[in-house]
Amino acid sequence: MLRxxxxxxxxxxxxxxxxxxxxxxxxxxxxxxxxxxxxRRRGMSDRQIQWLFxxxxxxxxxxxNIFPLFFSLYLSFTEYSVIKPNNPPVWVGLENxxxxxxxxxxxxxxxxxxxxxxxxxxxxxxxxFGLAMLLREKFKGNGLITTLILIPIMMSPVVIGLFxxxxxxxxxxxxxxxxxxxxxxxxxxxxxxxxxALGAVIIVxxxxxxxxxMLLCLSGLKAIPDYLYEAASIDRASSWYxxxxxxxxxxxxxxxxxxxxxxxxxxxxxxxxxxxxxxGPGDATELAAVNLYRVAFTRFNxxxxxxxxxxxxxxxxxxxxxxxxxxxxxREG
Amino acid sequence: MxxxxxxxxxxxxxxxxxxxxxxxxxxxxxxxxxxxxxALVSLIPISWMVVTAFKARxxxxxxxxxxxxxxxxxxxxxxxTNRVQIPQDQAxxxxxxPNLPLFDRIAAERGQAITGPSQYTGRVLNSLIIAGASxxxxxxxxxxxxxxxxxxxxxxxxxxxxxILSTRMLPPVVVTIPxxxxxxxxxLRDTHLGLILLYTVFNLSFSxxxxxxxxDEIPKEYEExxxxxxxxxxxxxxxVVLPQAITGIAATFVFCLIFAWNExxxxxxxxTERARTAPPSIPTMLGSGGIEWSAIAAGSLGFLIPVVIVxxxxxxxxxxxxxxxxxxx
Numbered sequence: 005m006l007r008x009x010x011x012x013x014x015x016x017x018x019x020x021x022x023x024x025x026x027x028x029x030x031x032x033x034x035x036x037x038x039x040x041x042x043x044r045r046r047g048m049s050d051r052q053i054q055w056l057f058x059x060x061x062x063x064x065x066x067x068x069n070i071f072p073l074f075f076s077l078y079l080s081f082t083e084y085s086v087i088k089p090n091n092p093p094v095w096v097g098l099e100n101x102x103x104x105x106x107x108x109x110x111x112x113x114x115x116x117x118x119x120x121x122x123x124x125x126x127x128x129x130x131x132x133f134g135l136a137m138l139l140r141e142k143f144k145g146n147g148l149i150t151t152l153i154l155i156p157i158m159m160s161p162v163v164i165g166l167f168x169x170x171x172x173x174x175x176x177x178x179x180x181x182x183x184x185x186x187x188x189x190x191x192x193x194x195x196x197x198x199x200x201a202l203g204a205v206i207i208v209x210x211x212x213x214x215x216x217x218m219l220l221c222l223s224g225l226k227a228i229p230d231y232l233y234e235a236a237s238i239d240r241a242s243s244w245y246x247x248x249x250x251x252x253x254x255x256x257x258x259x260x261x262x263x264x265x266x267x268x269x270x271x272x273x274x275x276x277x278x279x280x281x282x283x284g285p286g287d288a289t290e291l292a293a294v295n296l297y298r299v300a301f302t303r304f305n306x307x308x309x310x311x312x313x314x315x316x317x318x319x320x321x322x323x324x325x326x327x328x329x330x331x332x333x334x335r336e337g
Numbered sequence: 338m339x340x341x342x343x344x345x346x347x348x349x350x351x352x353x354x355x356x357x358x359x360x361x362x363x364x365x366x367x368x369x370x371x372x373x374x375x376a377l378v379s380l381i382p383i384s385w386m387v388v389t390a391f392k393a394r395x396x397x398x399x400x401x402x403x404x405x406x407x408x409x410x411x412x413x414x415x416x417x418t419n420r421v422q423i424p425q426d427q428a429x430x431x432x433x434x435p436n437l438p439l440f441d442r443i444a445a446e447r448g449q450a451i452t453g454p455s456q457y458t459g460r461v462l463n464s465l466i467i468a469g470a471s472x473x474x475x476x477x478x479x480x481x482x483x484x485x486x487x488x489x490x491x492x493x494x495x496x497x498x499x500x501i502l503s504t505r506m507l508p509p510v511v512v513t514i515p516x517x518x519x520x521x522x523x524x525l526r527d528t529h530l531g532l533i534l535l536y537t538v539f540n541l542s543f544s545x546x547x548x549x550x551x552x553d554e555i556p557k558e559y560e561e562x563x564x565x566x567x568x569x570x571x572x573x574x575x576x577v578v579l580p581q582a583i584t585g586i587a588a589t590f591v592f593c594l595i596f597a598w599n600e601x602x603x604x605x606x607x608x609t610e611r612a613r614t615a616p617p618s619i620p621t622m623l624g625s626g627g628i629e630w631s632a633i634a635a636g637s638l639g640f641l642i643p644v645v646i647v648x649x650x651x652x653x654x655x656x657x658x659x660x661x662x663x664x665x666x
Contacts, residue, residue, distance in 0.1 A: 048569075051489075053574075054491060057484055058491065060482075061545065065500075068516070068538040069507070073507070073515075075518075075519075076515050086514065086518065139368070141365065149376045152376045154648065155380065160637070161601065163637045167633070170389070171382055175400040176401075178381070181401060211379060219655075316508055
């Protein structure tokens with residue numbers, strides 16, 4: 005049975021030698037001020053340090069997240085608009101939720117978002133994992149290629165969206181030329197047809213975020229100790245078997261973290277769509293977050309938008325909870 | 338090493354049995370070719386952006402798209418200056434001046450006169466201040482909190498950690514409404530401080546999670562040894578843990594910077610003028626006759642460069658750092 009050995013330092017010569025250095029230094033220090041007495045604990049207690057270290061983070065999160073969260077929960081039960089500051093919120097109970105859940109349009113947008121998230125995250129996972137498999141072995145220029153591939157994630161999604169609009173243009177964009185339509189306007193007008201617009205958004209999202217999945221997978225792959233493969237190849241295990249029995253299980257925790265972060269982010273996709281299609285044509289790419297923005301800042305229906313936001317939040321939290329659970333199962337198993 | 342006689346040197350480098358022979362070589366060539374090809378294809382949109390930044394307007398909208406063209410700084414002129422249309426004879430008179438500055442000449446060639454600098458540089462400066470300050474803050478606070486979560490028995494630890502993660506699940510639009518109202522009352526709307534605080538909080542969840550992974554990996558024994566030797570907990574943290582966590586800190590720094598630098602939704606809804614950053618202003622660069630693609634491309638390019646420089650500088654930390662974080666069980 006192939007099992008990673010429990011010694012966590014051994015596969016990392018660097019860490020080990022750093023550790024030895026630290027220990028040597030500390031030995032020297034303790035020799036210098038060698039005193040027979042038991043070392044005294046000066047300064048703050050651990051408990052004080054613990055709260056000192058955590059408090060700023062928690063205070064900021066409570067102020068900037070918990071307060072707004074409860075406030076918008078309150079608003080979700082009211083009829084209110086931010087552009088009418090003189091009309092205080094009026095309590096309407098579950099009216100906003102009832103209205104939203106009965107609205108077929110809202111369900112259409114959620115279904116659209118679901119389709120988008122699944123397709124986009126699945127493609128990113130495949131492409132990102134494939135790239136990581138290619139780049140895991142060291143070769144000349146490996147680091148440079150990796151960094152070049154990472155460039156898209158450094159860009160602003162709204163600018164990316166805007167710029168891809170130029171690239172997708174049927175008469176002077178390069179996308180159609182690159183995929184083989186050499187006469188102007190002969191290729192599909194990706195952003196103008198409801199059938200292809202969502203696909204176009206997915207293409208851009210995959211282009212932008214596959215490198216992120218790649219980066220996390222790469223780190224997972226590089227951490228797999230060599231001796232697992234050595235043992236497997238001494239046992240003449242096929243590379244197919246090695247992939248399913250060593251590579252995949254070992255990289256699974258990081259792959260799942262990548263998928264978790266990408267799923268959360270994909271649910272919230274807003275900037276990219278705003279730059280690329282603005283939700284159109286019609287409402288073909290009106291993802292949930294874009295729709296939310298419209299309810300909140302175009303129609304200024306603050307109460308209803310808060311309720312919609314809560315529905316979204318519950319969905320995202322349920323999905324992430326599933327992921328976190330399976331992540332824990334993978335880590336334990 | 339290979340030339341030294343066997344026996345005089347101990348063998349310290351092992352070669353994996355499956356890493357030699359022609360099959361492995363062919364596999365390596367395939368890896369290089371495919372990954373290089375992917376890198377090149379994925380760089381096409383960005384190269385196209387670079388090319389577009391130097392194109393004249395007629396070259397941008399020509400069909401089929403032009404790969405060869407006469408480069409011009411028109412896009413940069415449009416990006417960096419405000420201009421007015423002037424009568425043709427005045428433009429001609431301007432062009433006749435012998436030592437007309439380059440930007441004025443380019444504008445005059447299109448019958449325009451420069452009236453002053455545009456807002457772009459100010460907006461990029463705002464981005465620098467806001468992204469820089471919030472990245473430093475969220476990395477520092479994240480490191481402290483991650484250390485405490487990693488080393489101490491914080492009551493309700495896993496709930497607190499899930500809570501911290503869950504703050505990342507909120508669509509920005511949700512938090513914006515209450516924060517919009519809160520900032521309006523506190524006078525934080527359209528201020529640098531307001532956005533710095535907001536970005537710090539949004540990055541904190543990510544930085545705590547990432548850094549906790551790194552710090553978990555540093556064996557506790559190091560600090561314990563330091564404590565036995567009379568270091569205080571704070572000294573042990575500063576002198577033993579921090580140097581070990583530096584790769585993780587650098588990786589976190591890059592991720593936080595990328596997010597804060599490019600953030601759009603909050604900046605769009607919470608700033609108007611004084612503290613407005615570059616991302617919400619680049620898409621608004623609409624010219625008189627449609628979108629000014631070359632100005633947008635030039636603006637995006639100038640905006641991309643700082644973050645690329647930082648990422649390249651910290652590249653080794655980023656790759657090595659994420660590797661280290663992967664080792665958590």
